[in-house]
Amino acid sequence: MNKKKLIAPLILLLAAAIYFVFFYTDKTLKLVPRNADAVVLIDVKKLTRQYISNLVVHPSKWSGSKTKDKKEISLKDSGIRIPDFLQIFHLKDTRFSEWYSVVELKDPQKFITFLKNHHFVNKGKDLFQKDQIFIKIEGENGIIGTSASAFETIKNQLFQSSGKNTLTADQFIAHTAGSISFISGQKIQNFSIELKADEIEIKNTTDVGTLASLISEVQKKNHFLEAELDARNVKNYARFFNKSLIDSSQINYFKATADLEQVNDTVISYGYDDNFNEIEKKTVQKIIQPNYAINLQSSVPEKTWEYFQHKKWINAQNQFTAIPFQPNHIDRRSGGLVIQSTRKPVSLSPNLAQNYIFIKNSPLLLSSLSILTSTEKKLLSDLEYIFYGNKAENYWVKIKAKKGKLPLILRW
Template sequence: MNKKKLIVPLILVLAVALYFVCFYKDKTLKFVPKNADAVVLIDVKKLTGQYISSFIVHPSKWSGSKTKDKKEISLKDSGIRIPDFLQIFHLKDTRFSEWYSVVELKDPQQFSAFLKSHQFISKGKDLFRKDQVFIKIEGKNALIGTSDQAFPAINKLLFQSSEKNTLTADQLINHGVGSISFISGPKIQNFSIELKAYEIEIKNTSETGTLASIIADIQKNNHFLDVELDARNVKHYARLFDKNLADSAQISYFKATADLEQVNDTIISYEYDDNFNEVEKKTFQKIIQPNYVMDLQSPTSEKIWEYFQHKKWINAQDQFTAIPFQPNHIARNNDGLIIKSTRKPIHLSPKLKENYIFIRNSPLLLSSLSTLTPKEKDVLSDLEYIFYGNKAQNYWVKIKAKKGKLPLILRW
């Protein structure tokens, strides 16, 4: 009888414990500085739940990885306190490539050992680096970034300043496993991140039918790269390369098409014979080169030409030197400029009068990226294409993977 009376309280205790472990989330974003202008938020518990459900229905993964290095310390033994929401941010007035995050540590020494087991190199003063990842241990916290430039400022803003950020997860994420948010003063623009079996979607709308039809039209042409952007989209993307480009050149339309090709590159060197006569020596190597054509339009075409000349991007042979892949030729027409590669000219794909960027995966692309690690190449080889589309105020990014035996969450 006494045992039966214990069953109900025991069930209640287990239910409360299950709630806190699986569903309760601390939604305070205490690791986002006040001067952050972009935040990527990952719902760790939702992502974990998605991983577990996928793992259960794919028995081939139950045996675990046979290639894992036994010397590497696992994440669960790393000394990190796993957050409910992983907060990754970009600071205002820093380079686009600079992104940062902060995690709490249960044991800093254990975390230091974890880093060393994963071939992070100590740079002194609790700073570690591996490739383009920097990690700084600050007491019971770890600062992580693609650069270490802002570490002192982040440490001061988050741990030494009395001013605290008041952001919460509910302001940035509604559904999906994550979100990307752009912050401008009190204004926040949110994009959900959804992880599906064979694709990742980043969007601010559920109405993607019109944008999806663009992909079907693009794929008929089978190009490596296909781009079409209006003045507003040109302005957004031009800022990544040159803040003044879109305004100074007054670009109202941009269209580009490109293909990849493997070609033989001739290298000429010189050596001397026994009589000290100079002898030319030719060697050949295979390289990957794009064949491309770009159309830049403006109400005043001379403005683009003058701006490019001011930047010294046009040489005496009318080559556009800002593109490293030579030779090419730049020419003016009534609408603007046309830039073409001259080794093997191609034609622009048909105009769709839409805003999109489409990049198709190619074995030639992977072979040209020599700086990537084998793991990074494996991830890229899984991709089929990347698509960005914009219609009015609706935006959609789709990263499509090749179908396989395992969903994306179990591959990577």
């Protein structure tokens, strides 16, 4: 047979293989329960293409990690069926910190070996735990969550219910590597997630000009934290922690400025000498403390003060004990309350009449988080700042990393 005649079919076959491996996606979302009120989607194939395209132009990464443990089982050998769209969800009426995902398993036994290899503890009945991650194996599926409390609900809805979920990826994501969506009845509010060379953006608009200029303005103040929120934003954030807090306290405006400082903290303990006499021991340790000022405006300041007293957040010395970093002082002022640290007072920045939260990374922050693993510390040290901004119906979150030789997708 003429070899030239084989070239065209081989090229077509190769093109078809590349299309199905890297571009074709099954957009049916079978692993999101009906009572989900928030969904995060990750387009795995788009992210893979982005990774490969970055890898091609960075030869320094071609050899892979030299420090990787050869005994460690990789994700592709873990028994998991890699999905086209990773589906992460939050269930209605559960805590904000509770997020779940379901993966399909090609080989459940391989997956168990993978979990043991990564130091997950078998809690019995096919439930495994490592730190705050829980995994339950249900037949040929694995339920993953930051809590195990909704595993039975998820199992009943996804694997035992006769009703089929009709959600598709097109309802949530469009041409980006990921999305986060909030579901309320038939209404779905979508935010795109874009991974760039040195930043991650989450937004529902392409018009971020005003909010981008706000970042430049806030950065000039050079504080660890700057925040200003109106009544709607205050209420939205309060839902994550205490749904009734804002309604009960009548707070309709929040403003905060904070810096970090390393201070000496004296710890007093008691022991006994050889004659059993009690002796006092003083130990000095360095700790990280914030210096801050917070302005809480209220439609009825007197009711706000009474609510805080009822919650026992104000003690006899007028210290606001709901903030664990002491000492501080809370004052009633025109239109609201002001809370200030007293060890090293900080002045509130001028009001910008904008809605934003700006957190600048600091070496002091990293040194204070001793519970983090070396990988988590590396990731955190890479960050420059985190910004949240809102103007009318436009929202934008920007996670900015420091400039590096490699793009984020190859660094992380």
